[in-house]
Structure formats: C-alpha cells, structure tokens
Amino acid sequence: MAKISSRFVCNSCGYETLKYMGKCPGCGDWNSLREEASGPRGVHAPSIRVPAVPLDQIPDTSISRFSSGMQELDRVLGGGMVPGSMILVGGDPGIGKSTLLLQVAGNVAGSGRRVLYLSGEESLSQIKLRAMRLQLDEPGIFLLGEQHIERLENYLEEIDPHVVIIDSIQTVYTDSISSIPGSISQLRECTARIMKMAKNSGRVFFLIGHVTKDGALAGPKVLEHMVDVVINFEGDRTFSFRILRSAKNRFGSTDEIALLEMSGLGLVEVIDPSHYFLTERDSSVCGSAVVASYEGSRPLLLEIQALVVFSGPGYARRMASGIDQNRLALIIAVLEKNSGYNLAQHDIYVKVSGGVFLKDPSVDLGIAAAIISSFREKPLEADMVFAGELSLSGEIRAVPFMDQRIKEVEKLGYRSIVIPGNSDRRDLKAPGLNIREIRRIDEFIREFEEG
Ligand code: TYD
Ligand code: MG
Numbered sequence: 001m002a003k004i005s006s007r008f009v010c011n012s013c014g015y016e017t018l019k020y021m022g023k024c025p026g027c028g029d030w031n032s033l034r035e036e037a038s039g040p041r042g043v044h045a046p047s048i049r050v051p052a053v054p055l056d057q058i059p060d061t062s063i064s065r066f067s068s069g070m071q072e073l074d075r076v077l078g079g080g081m082v083p084g085s086m087i088l089v090g091g092d093p094g095i096g097k098s099t100l101l102l103q104v105a106g107n108v109a110g111s112g113r114r115v116l117y118l119s120g121e122e123s124l125s126q127i128k129l130r131a132m133r134l135q136l137d138e139p140g141i142f143l144l145g146e147q148h149i150e151r152l153e154n155y156l157e158e159i160d161p162h163v164v165i166i167d168s169i170q171t172v173y174t175d176s177i178s179s180i181p182g183s184i185s186q187l188r189e190c191t192a193r194i195m196k197m198a199k200n201s202g203r204v205f206f207l208i209g210h211v212t213k214d215g216a217l218a219g220p221k222v223l224e225h226m227v228d229v230v231i232n233f234e235g236d237r238t239f240s241f242r243i244l245r246s247a248k249n250r251f252g253s254t255d256e257i258a259l260l261e262m263s264g265l266g267l268v269e270v271i272d273p274s275h276y277f278l279t280e281r282d283s284s285v286c287g288s289a290v291v292a293s294y295e296g297s298r299p300l301l302l303e304i305q306a307l308v309v310f311s312g313p314g315y316a317r318r319m320a321s322g323i324d325q326n327r328l329a330l331i332i333a334v335l336e337k338n339s340g341y342n343l344a345q346h347d348i349y350v351k352v353s354g355g356v357f358l359k360d361p362s363v364d365l366g367i368a369a370a371i372i373s374s375f376r377e378k379p380l381e382a383d384m385v386f387a388g389e390l391s392l393s394g395e396i397r398a399v400p401f402m403d404q405r406i407k408e409v410e411k412l413g414y415r416s417i418v419i420p421g422n423s424d425r426r427d428l429k430a431p432g433l434n435i436r437e438i439r440r441i442d443e444f445i446r447e448f449e450e451g
Contacts, residue, residue, distance in 0.1 A: 008033040009184045014222040036179040065251075066162075069107020072260055072269045073100070076231060076244050078252015081163070083202040085251065086195055088169070088223055090209040091233025096242060096262055097208045098122070100233070101165045102130055103266050104206070108163050109140030116161035120147040120171025120181075134266045147181065149174045149190050153197065161203060166194070168208040169223070184222055191226045224248060236355030241276075242267065243295070243356065257296030274301035274412055277354050283382035287374030291366030292387040292405040292417065293358055299401065299408035301385065303353040304363065306370035311347045322352025323367065324359075331367050331390055338394040338442045341375055362399035364390035365418065368441060372448060381451070383415040394441045396420040406430050418444065 008017050010033050015026030017033065024032050065080035074080045077087070091097050098121075105115040119127055124143045131137070142159050146152060149172050156164070166172060172190050173181040180186065191207070198205045209223065224230050228250040235242035244258035259270040270276050278301060281288060287306040292299055311317065320328040328350050336343045350367055352358055366386035373380045387405050389397040398420045399405075409417050410430050421439035438444050 006035050006037050009036050010034075011184055014184050014188065034183060036177075036183060036185050066113075067107075067111070068104045069110065070104065070258075070267075070269065072258035073104065073244065076246050076249075076252075076256050076258045077229060078249055078256070081204045082228070082251045083162075083204060084198050085228040086191075086198050086205045086207065086226070087229040087231060088207045088209050088227040089231045089233060090211050092211050092237065094237050095233045095235060096260075096267055097233055098127075098167055099130065099134070099262070099266050100244075100260075101167065101206055101208065102127065102136065103134060105141050105163065105165060106131070106134060106136035106138055109136075109138035112140070113162040114140045114142065114159060115163045115165065116142045116144060116155060116159050117165045117167065118144045118146055118152065118172070119167050120145075121167055133264075147172050149193050156197065156201065156203070163204045163206070164197075165206045166208065168210060170210050188222050188226075191223055195226055234357060239355035241270070241354045241356060245296075253297075255297055257298075274299070274408055277302045277356075278412065281353070284379055286377050286379050287370050289366040289370040289373065289380055290385045290414070291358075291363040292385050292409055293360045293363050294399075294401050294405060295356075295358075295360065299405045300356075301408060301412060301414075302356060302358070302363075304366050304370045305351045305353065306367070306374045307349040308343070308346045308371060308374040310345060312345055316344060317347040317349075319347075319349045321350070322355070322357050323350065323363065327361075327364070328367070330392070331364055332371065334390055334392060334394055334441065335368055335371060338440070339372070339445050341372075343371075343375065346375065360399075361389040362387045362405075364388065365396055365420075365441075365444075369418075369444065369448075372445060376448070378448075380448075381416065383413075385409045385414050385417045387417065388420040388438075390441060396438055396441060396444075398423050400424075406433065406435070409433065 008020050010024040010026055012029045012032045013024065013027035015024050021033055023030050065082050067074055067080045089097055105117055108115050124145050127143055144155060169187060169190065170182040173186050174189050174193060177185050177189050194205050229246060230248040231244050231246050233242060233244055240262045242260045242262060246254045246256065248254060259273045260267045261270050281303045289304045290301055291304055292301055318328055318332065332343055332348060335341065348371060365388035368390060369380055369386050387399060389399055391397050402419060402423045402425050406417060410433050416434035416436060418436045418438060421437040
C-alpha cells in the first residue's frame, strides 16, 4: 500500500514543503501553508506509448469555433469558443459570474446544443429562479447538483453536452485526494481531470473561480497555467458597468475587453460605452475632466473627478478610485514641482466614473487637469478632452492610437482635445475639432491660468 504522509502546501502559489513554515518560500505570503495528506497522486504517467504527430497532420481547430451568443464575450475569447478548451472565469463574489454563464448556457442551448451546468454553490431551485429572471426556458440546459468529479464523467456520457459549466471549481472534489474541496491539491487534481475530459471529448468547459481579497484567483498560479483562457470579471458591484478582460488566451489576443452592464434582465452589451459614461457629466463643475483612454482595442471616453481640499499642515490624504494610488501620488508630485501650487497641504481625492479601473497611462494628463481645476476652483473648458502621459520631468509624452482616440472624441461631439506635442498622427482629418498640442504640463497650467 502506498505510504500516506503529510505535507504543507501554499494556498497562494502551490509551493510544497515537508515542514511547516510561517512564510512561504515560493511567493513570500505569510501564514498561507496548509497541511494536507499526501496520498498517491491521481495523475499517472500513461503506460501506452503515444506516437509523435507531424505538425502538418494536426487538424486546424481555429475554424470550428462557436459563438457564446454574446458578441462581447466572443470578442474576449478571440472569436468564440474553441471545442476542447477550458476557460477560467474569475471575479469577486456577486459580480455576475453565475449570471453570465447561465446566459451563455441559454444562448448555446438556443442554438440547438446541450449544456450541463454543475452547481456546487447554489441549489437547483436558486438557479431556476435566476433562469426565470433571465427568461430562459431552453430545454437543452441540464442542471446538476453534484460536486464529485468522478461522477461528472458518467453524466457527461449520459447527457453528451457541448458546453459544461462548473460553478465553482472550488466546490468540486475528487476521491483520489484526501484534502478538503477548495484546497490547492484538490483544485489542481480536479482541474487536471477536467482538462483531460475537455481534450478527449472536444467539449468546452467553463470553470468559475473565486477571487481572494487581494484580487488574485484563489489558487491562482496553479490553475492559470493549466487552463486555455483566463477571463477576469472586473467592476464595482455598486455600479452596473462590468468589464471582462482576458489575462491569458491560447486562442486569441489578451488585449480585448468586453463591456457589459448588469441590468434587470442579466448582463447586456454596452453598445456606445463612451456615451454611456458621459451622459451624467456636468461640464460646468470644477475638478471634472474627460479623458480619451484606450482599453482593449477600443477608445473609451471617461470622466475623471478630482476634489482638492485644504487640510493644513500635517499628513495630507490622497485617495484614488479607479486608478493606481501610486500613479496619483506621482502625478501630484509632478504637479507640485511644475506648478508652484502648494498641494502638500491639501487632501486630494480622484475618482473615475462608472467604477472602471484604468491602466492606460494616457489618462495622466486628464487627472492632472482635473486636480488643477479643483485646486483653482475653476472649471476646465467645456467640450475639452485630454490624452497624454505625464513624465517625471513634467513633459507630456506621446501615447499610441491617437487617431482612434481623436475619432471617438469627434464622434461624441467634443470640440477640442489636448494631446502631446509629438503625437504620431498620420492621415487624420478632424475638421470640427480643435487639436491642441502641448509639450509640458507647465504650458497647460499657464494657459489655464490665463484663460
Ligand atoms: P451572481 O451572478 O450570482 O454573481 P456571482 O456568481 O459572481 O457571485 O449575481 C450577481 C448580482 O447580479 C446579484 O447581486 C443580483 C444581480 N442581478 C441583476 O442585477 N440582474 C439580473 O438579471 C440577475 C440575474 C442578477
Ligand atoms: Mg455565483
């Protein structure tokens, strides 16, 4: 009989050790090692010899993609679902993962295919309630209240689904390992088994994964390298806007994002996102600037709000929502150095509208403009948009895709855009738009003070 001993496995990175340690040597996390019985491993090396196949004899699978029924999701997947693939969908609790995949189930079933929805989190009647809310009644959706991965294989033979949804991967378990569901060894073993099922059968598997407090998929690295696609569901639960962003995609680009809105009837696609974000903006208030950001492969116009209030000597607060806190600190430091404004004695709060998190550095200039406007208590010119990265020395650096940004600004009826002086604009004609090129932030501040 195989000897059963115990080992310690890190819950964050999967590092294994025989003795307990407070700090994981793999990822440096504290208190993340959990004891697990190390029985015989479930995955054995195959005893049959597998022949090597010449590359040109392997069939091309890219042509056989099928649609999820949601254009935006298909875009993130690289043009639809690839048979035999495994897609990990991660996100905070309540963000809409189950809703999204139930909608996908409805669409796939509506196109005449069968879907198996395995739920380890909610009862079947709870899912039925959600399906009624989403007005789904396709006969091709089968619900399964099963968490046992070995038994899933029997159901697959019986129902023969094209798409299998596992809600969530943390709740399923295999008997071949004695540790509890959700532990790293269980996650790894179950995912390995599902991967086999996917590759052998050509079915598409969606795995829903929980996210830990610090934003990583629970058991992240262990799962990410095994699956084909990793999609993160982003957004602020208090807002209805959601972004699907792929962190890994073996069948497409990771640049694409999906823009969705949670409505009373589930997730709907946002057709004109820039318009969506700017409808409620009042251009006459101080501290409000519009930025031409670029997310995925699309320009996106958003409002940045800044609030600068006098706090007196001592520690001034800086709070960023929707942008990185360190980036805000950097922009403030550059402003302080180049403007002569005394920002050190002011609390500064910056917020991006709609609960979106922006990573595009081109929003720097807009953030700086919003801060200046709030500090001077003077609104920025109405109908003005900003796009430019701020360097540490106060220069405005060029950003890519300027043509697409300008087109979007023009489409939405804005009259001017402030861009970096050395922007690469090829054949762009925007007759209705006043394009103002600036090279340094102090240049903008001077114009703003004089204007
Ligand atoms: P859910 O999909 O259960 O989130 P997750 O699986 O990521 O934990 O639901 C998310 C929220 O969406 C929930 O608070 C209810 C809300 N919701 C709507 O606003 N509209 C709808 O049509 C549905 C089905 C849910
Ligand atoms: Mg759920």
